[in-house]
Amino acid sequence: xxxxxxxxxxxxxxxxxxxxxxxxxxxxxxxxxxxxxxxxxxxxxxxxxxxxxxxxxxxxxxxxxxxxxxxxxxxxxxxxxxxxxxxxxxxxxxxxxxxxxxxxxxxxxxxxxxxxxxxxxxxxxxxxxxxxxxxxxxxxxxxxxxxxxxxxxxxxxxxxxxxxxxxxxxxxxxxxxxxxxxxxxxxxxxxxxxxxxxxxxxxxxxxxxxxxxxxxxxxxxxxxxxxxxxxxxxxxxxxxxxxxxxxxxxxxxxxxxxxxxxxxxxxxxxxxxxxxxxxxxxxxxxxxxxxxxxxxxxxxxxxxxxxxxxxxxxxxxxxxxxxxxxxxxxxxxxxxxxxxxxxxxxxxxxxxx
Numbered sequence: 001x002x003x004x005x006x007x008x009x010x011x012x013x014x015x016x017x018x019x020x021x022x023x024x025x026x027x028x029x030x031x032x033x034x035x036x037x038x039x040x041x042x043x044x045x046x047x048x049x050x051x052x053x054x055x056x057x058x059x060x061x062x063x064x065x066x067x068x069x070x071x072x073x074x075x076x077x078x079x080x081x082x083x084x085x086x087x088x089x090x091x092x093x094x095x096x097x098x099x100x101x102x103x104x105x106x107x108x109x110x111x112x113x114x115x116x117x118x119x120x121x122x123x124x125x126x127x128x129x130x131x132x133x134x135x136x137x138x139x140x141x142x143x144x145x146x147x148x149x150x151x152x153x154x155x156x157x158x159x160x161x162x163x164x165x166x167x168x169x170x171x172x173x174x175x176x177x178x179x180x181x182x183x184x185x186x187x188x189x190x191x192x193x194x195x196x197x198x199x200x201x202x203x204x205x206x207x208x209x210x211x212x213x214x215x216x217x218x219x220x221x222x223x224x225x226x227x228x229x230x231x232x233x234x235x236x237x238x239x240x241x242x243x244x245x246x247x248x249x250x251x252x253x254x255x256x257x258x259x260x261x262x263x264x265x266x267x268x269x270x271x272x273x274x275x276x277x278x279x280x281x282x283x284x285x286x287x288x289x290x291x292x293x294x295x296x297x298x299x300x301x302x303x304x305x306x307x308x309x310x311x312x313x314x315x316x317x318x319x320x321x322x323x324x325x326x327x328x329x330x331x332x333x334x335x336x337x338x339x340x341x342x343x344x345x346x347x348x349x350x351x352x353x
Contacts, residue, residue, distance in 0.1 A: 014105070015097040015098075015105045015106070015107065016107070016192075016201065017105060017106065017201075017202040017205065018196060018199040018200060018201055018202060019199060019200050019202060019267075020199060020200070021198065021199065021200050022200075022225055022233045022234065022235055022267075024232060024233070024234045024235065025234060025235045025237060026226065026228075026234035026235060026236050026237070029050075029052070029053065029054050029236070029237075030042065030045070030046035030049070030050065030052075030053035030054065031053070031054045031055075031056060032046065032053050032054065032055050032056070032153075032245075033056055033057050034055060034056070034057045034058050034059070034152065034153075035057040036057075039156050040156045040157075040159045040160035041160050043153065043156050043157045043160050044157060044160035044161060047157065047247050047251075047255075047258075047259040047260075048258060048259060048260075050226075050260075050262065051246065051247035051252075051259060051260040051261055051262035052226055052244065052245065052246055052247070052262045052264075053244070053245050054239065054242050054243070054244055054245075055149070055153065055215075055242060055243045055244075055245055056241075056242050058149050058242070058243055059145075059148075059149075060145045060149065060243075061145075062241055064138070064141060064142055064145065065142075065217060065240070065241075067138050068138050068139060068142045068183075068277060069219060069275050069277070071129070071131075071134065071135040071138055071139070072111070072183045072185065072275055072277070073185070073273075073275060074129060074130055074131075074135070075111065075127065075128075075129050075135070076109060076185040076187075076275075078128060078129075080096075082128040083096070083109070083128070085126055085127070085128050086111065086123070086126045086127045086128070089110075089112055091112060091317075092112050092113055092114055092119070092123055092180075093111070093112065093123060093126070094109070094110070094111055094127075095109065095110050095112065096108075096109040096110075097109070099204065099205070099321065100317065100321070101317070102318070102319065102320050103320065104205055104320055104321045106202055106203050106204045106205055106266075107186060107187065107189060107201050107202065107203045107268045108184055108185065108186050108203045108204055108266070109184075109185050109187070110182055110183060110184045110185065111127075111182070111183045112180060112181075112182050112183075113139070113143075113180060113181045113182075114178075114179075114180055114181075115143050115146075115147065115177075115179035115180050115181045115279065115280075117140050120136060120139060120140055120143070121136060124136045139181075142277070143181050143279065146181065146215050146279030147172065147173070147179070147279070147281070149215055149243060149279075150169075150172055150213050150215050150279060150281040151169040151172055151173050151281075152169075153213065153215075153245060154168040154169040154171075154172060154212070154213060154281075155168070155169045161255075161295060162294075163292075163294060163295075167292075167294075168212070168251075168254070171212060171281075171283040171284075171287060172212060172213070172281035172282070172283065174283075174284060176284035176285070176286070177281070177282060177283055177284055178282040178283060178284060178285050178309060178313070179211070179279065179280055179281050179282045180279075180280050180282065181277070181278070181279050181280070182277070182278045182280070183275070183276075183277050184203075184204070184266075184274075184275070184276045184277075184278070185273060185274070185275055186203040186204075186221075186223060186266060186268045186269070186273060186274040186275075186276075187268070187273055188268070188269055188270060188271050188272055188273050189201050189268050189269075189270055190270050190271050192270075200267040200268070201267065201268045201270075202265065202266075202267060202268075203223060203265075203266040203267055203268040203274070204265060204266040204321075205265055205321045205322060206227065206263055206264070206265040206321065206322050207263065207264070207265070207321040207322060208246075208248070208249055208261040208262065208263050208264075208325070209246050209248040209249065209261065209280060210248060210249045210250065210282075210312060210313065210316045210325065211248040211249070211250055211280040211281055211282035211283075212248050212250045212251045212254075212281050212282060212283060213245060213246070213247065213248055213251060213280075213281045214245065214246040214248060214278055214279065214280050214281070215243050215244075215245055215278065215279040215281070216243060216244040216245070216246065216276060216277070216278045217240070217242075217243050217244075217276070217277050217278075218238055218240065218274060218275060218276035218277070219238070219240050219273075219274060219275045219276075220238045220239075220240045221238060221269050221272045221273065221274040221275075222235060222236075222237065222238050222269065222274075223238075223266045223267045223268060223269060223274045224236040224238070224244070224264065224265075224266055224276075225264060225265050225266070225267065226262050226263065226264045227262070227263040227264065233265075246261070246262050246264065247259045247260060247261050247262055248261055248280075248281075249261045249312070249325065249326055250282070250283065250289050250309065250312070252326070253289050253290065253291060253303075253304045253326070253329070254289060254290075254291065254292050254295075255291070255292070255295055256291035256292075256295060256296060256300065256302060256303055256304070257303050257304075258295065261326075282309060282313075283309045284309065285308065285309055285310040285313070286308055286309070286310065287308060287309045288306055288307070288308055289306070289307055289308065289309060289312065290302065290304060290305070290306035290307070291303065291304060301331070301333055302331055303330060303331055303333075304326070304329050304330060304331060305329050305330075305331055307329055312325075312329070315328060315329075
């Protein structure tokens, strides 16, 4: 469903970032059928090759997706003063254009929630909406479904890696997990189209997700781009009935670089608004994260120091979006980390997994 936004943020050059248009459209996106018994191996392959894939036959109601999108647009189309009552984000709540505390900006407004019912209910005390109770119930139901989908994906990845079924999913499923949920709204920028001189307006700058896994759904407005291995950017065709999954930094560390956290960004559309909803599956704050011994080959060296999720989360929030946020936690070996990782990946591939 594509919805034209009725409310648009006032123009302010402080929050305008542009980049050259991308002509390359991503083809061959791995599509994982959750109803297929062969999904385990395909999931591992997708995480190794791209760190990004599409999930179909996921069992989430299309009606639920549409209802949450409608509730979100009702909020984002409200007068700015009413929306501001739910902000500023600390870090949860309503934010507009400013992304984090370190100077990153984008043509976006958002609502960020901790993915727990009590926290969502508390935040709704400050959210103005035509029907806040319905919005809250729909949001809680959707977040519950996202937790289920993320755990099912992680269970199948674990099985594909030869691990216990819950080896990864238990990190997200526990009551102490530090998962969060974000609703993004990218208003159209039609009045700025001429001033952009053919360049794209950045909605959300390039970054990787620090958590274990991210589950994304958007309306049918394009804008998402991912970085390929050769450093070029590619457009991701939207699919409002499917989910796109990102490997996060934490999963990259747990697999010692075997899986890659995918760098991505969002460009705005000149005529149509884009609404996205993302579940970020994170571990408990005290959870220690390091390469899993069971995934390390004989003689393979760890590429990362052990850290807790709280330590990494605090480090991320002190950085800029585009920074290599894992770098402070990398272990310098005689060979460069990149070269070691390449050698280890080749060795694992030769093992026929």
